[in-house]
Amino acid sequence: MLTTQAPEIARKGPEIKETMPDQRIENARQNFRIACALRGISMSEAARRAGLSRNALAQFSRGRGVLSLENALGLADVLDVPLPLIYRQDGITEGNIRLYRALERMPTHELGHALEAIKKASSGDH
Template sequence: MTNENTQDAILDIARQNLRVAVALQTTNFSDVARKAGLSRNAVQQFVAGNTSISYANMLAVCQVLNIPIGLMHRPDAITPGNIRVHRALEALPDHMARQALDAARSVLGQGPLDETLGGAT
């Protein structure tokens, strides 16, 4: 797969996730765009595959929808449960977030995290 195909696939995932996020919020693309400070059709045109969107504009859209931008590029990541878990982890102090992640990794049969960013011991 070429780099261009990879980027297109990632954009398609983001488009699909944005559709889901908007549906979960029971809003529409025009309202999201307006609240994010974008033109009325900016989000609609991106979702339709007619345009791309800058990272800064995607951040603004995610802030309006109150969803983490890190979920936007992962297939099927925009679910109420994933969003709740992400928000809960963000609200925890670092030491408690680490404990929660270690507990989750234990349940999944994985070892605790080491001191590097996300590396397994």
């Protein structure tokens, strides 16, 4: 009995999928620039203070690279902005930063009351 074997399939490495850019990364690029402007420092100075090469941050801001989480944390620390806001569209404003910091300081048991007050105020029930 003759058996036929399937021909070997050449492996060419991992499949590369074409994907749309992640909007959060685009938001981070924009928001790091905004944060630098709010703090009155240049991107290269922020990079220096965070221990990044000026080139790495420039490449990131131009869309030609990514920042590691460690580097993003360092940059957010230097700019004194909450990292979660960096990835949100329109996340970096003085008001958003103040609100985030106030919520961070608020005891957990008071967060529910604050949320209810916000809901009530935004619904128009005064």
